[in-house]
Amino acid sequence: MKEARAEYARITSRRHEGTFVPPNKITVNEWLDEWLAMRAEDLEETTIYNYRITLDRTRGKLGHIRLQELREEDVEEWMNWALKHGRLRGGKAGTPLGVTSVDMSLARLKEALGRAVTRRLVSVNAARAREHSA
Template sequence: MESTTVYNYRVTLERVRGRLGSIRLQELTEQHVEEWMRWALQGGRVRGGMAGTGLGVTSVDMSLARLKEALNRAVTRRLLTVNVASEVHIPLKARKAERKAKRVVPPWTAAEVGDFVAAMKGDRLNAPLLLSLMGLRPAEVCGLRWSDIDLDAATLSIANTRTLMGNRIVVEKDTKSLAGERMLPLPVLVHEALKTFRAMQAKERLAAGEGYEGGMYALVEELGAPLNVRQLRERAYKIMDANGLRRVRLYDARASCLTYLANNGVADHLLAVWAGHANVRTTKKWYVKPDVVDLLPAAEAWGGLARGSVTDRDR
């Protein structure tokens, strides 16, 4: 199991262990799990934010899912006869209440993406930020090596990622899944930006001399040291703030990209490959997020229905 997966499992299960860890496995009941869930939703936060307040539904859901997985393994190994958590679910009322109270920041519209592209023109990290707007995950952008980029053929291969564990430790690994390994053609704007970035790095290497740290990765600072996802995110926020742009997560640029491609006729099977997903259901469920402007063609199409009904009535 990958170190980042182990870390995430540990964090999500610690929320459960702190409350239920003293109960013997064979004595754990459905009531124990339900009581833990209610406590977690109402006052389970012990770090981050205000201690003693409720955890978010997503956090509780993840911990509950990990607990169910662990108990399923216990059943498989005959340590238990039944998974007492299998029928414990977060109430729909709690989900609706959080959705109503939580301020959801929608991804950028196409117009906002255009404003960001204009704002970052001339920035040293213009090329890596354009890769994010292409729909690459931040960890994929940070993991790109120049050997993965063919400037002559105008393509890039995604096979390596560099992410942060606990927002501190850099972890380098393969792509998130087999489908994540993919080759993409470079749009003209991104291709030109990468050529400029490559030439800039050659000048920086020459100027730094022996002080240059390498250059294997595409996303590096002036002395060749690779940048991580937090540094890329902070650079993007700095550009947004300096230009009065609505601040959104850099990761959500994936949703802006994939929504635009879906709205502009890219076939489902191609959309999934571009996103690095095994099937388009994942892409459409989590990343294609039409806004009211995207729905205008539906409103215009409805006009034909209305005209048809009037014609039929007049007859």
């Protein structure tokens, strides 16, 4: 009962502050699709194509995760994996992705997750503090 009251107080406080994020079941892939559709209204077709290719590098490892459950550790694990095996060959992990490619994917992911914060789908951007460590 004490925990329920504490949670209620936390939610009430966040609602009052305007920082409450209602629960949802959107996955990273679903959000990336929606975000790309929104961006397509403002960007050239070739730019959207490049964004799509860049984000495809993250989808296999992160796409199935619910957006609200994505952690900085997940992004870090993806980066480490991508720097070792990220270039896919026939759907299987292959050779390392270059630092520039990983940085480009991370930049798009940060941008998409930043928009998710603005839309109150998540409370924090799990990719915001990450940079490559190679």
